Amino acid sequence: AQSVSQHNHHVILSEAASLELGCNYSYGGTVNLFWYVQYPGQHLQLLLKYFSGDPLVKGIKGFEAELIKSKFSFNLRKPSVQWSDTAEYFCAVNTGNQFYFGTGTSLTVIP
Amino acid sequence: NAGVTQTPKFRVLKTGQSMTLLCAQDMNHEYMYWYRQDPGMGLRLIHYSVGEGTTAKGEVPDGYNVSRLKKQNFLLGLESAAPSQTSVYFCASSYSRTNTGELFFGEGSRLTVL
Numbered sequence: 001a002q003s004v005s006q007h008n009h010h011v012i013l014s015e016a017a018s019l020e021l022g023c024n025y026s027y028g029g030t031v032n033l034f035w036y037v038q039y040p041g042q043h044l045q046l047l048l049k050y051f052s053g054d055p056l057v058k059g060i061k062g063f064e065a066e067l068i069k070s071k072f073s074f075n076l077r078k079p080s081v082q083w084s085d086t087a088e089y090f091c092a093v094n095t096g097n098q099f100y101f102g103t104g105t106s107l108t109v110i111p
Numbered sequence: 112n113a114g115v116t117q118t119p120k121f122r123v124l125k126t127g128q129s130m131t132l133l134c135a136q137d138m139n140h141e142y143m144y145w146y147r148q149d150p151g152m153g154l155r156l157i158h159y160s161v162g163e164g165t166t167a168k169g170e171v172p173d174g175y176n177v178s179r180l181k182k183q184n185f186l187l188g189l190e191s192a193a194p195s196q197t198s199v200y201f202c203a204s205s206y207s208r209t210n211t212g213e214l215f216f217g218e219g220s221r222l223t224v225l
Contacts, residue, residue: 006153009151034213034214036214042218043201043216043217043218043219044154044201044203044214044216045216046213046214049213090153090154092214098156098159098169099144099156099203099214100156101146101153101154101155102153103151103152103153104153
């Protein structure tokens, strides 16, 4: 079965710090990759997605992610976080009819 | 444009009771999914549907049934609720896996089974 691993379960940062959240997937074929964000009490919303082409993908709110196929990684980055980025972040892989989600990383940004 | 709508948003059940969660989407999406979200476990796929009249099992289908009689609706049923089914349930839809592949989520349904 395919799997998605997010090794950082809980990250605490101060405002303006840089962010990198890890995501590794196990699938050797063509994949579509996503990062979703879930703000407190809300549903999941798409941050960014990769289907093909440039492995560096830019999303909303200053987030970006880079696909490194040799490492099966799709890490999420943001150069300077804000308090409003406090949320849970999910990496996801689509290999066909199903989406596989990581267990999520809870980010707390301290003002 | 409402997107994906789930009802009810909250429900408390006693063990053994049955209930149905309704998901409706107005985006003419082919694919619909039911996930459950539990602390530390992320989202796990319960069942999904690739079109009207079709359903398939996901990672954790036991104890749940689904139906997709109309393209816009995807129902999740619990025949005999158990405390282990206490969770937040999310419905999602997508146009197709080969098109945008992006999932659009509903706001969730919080179910507590006593």
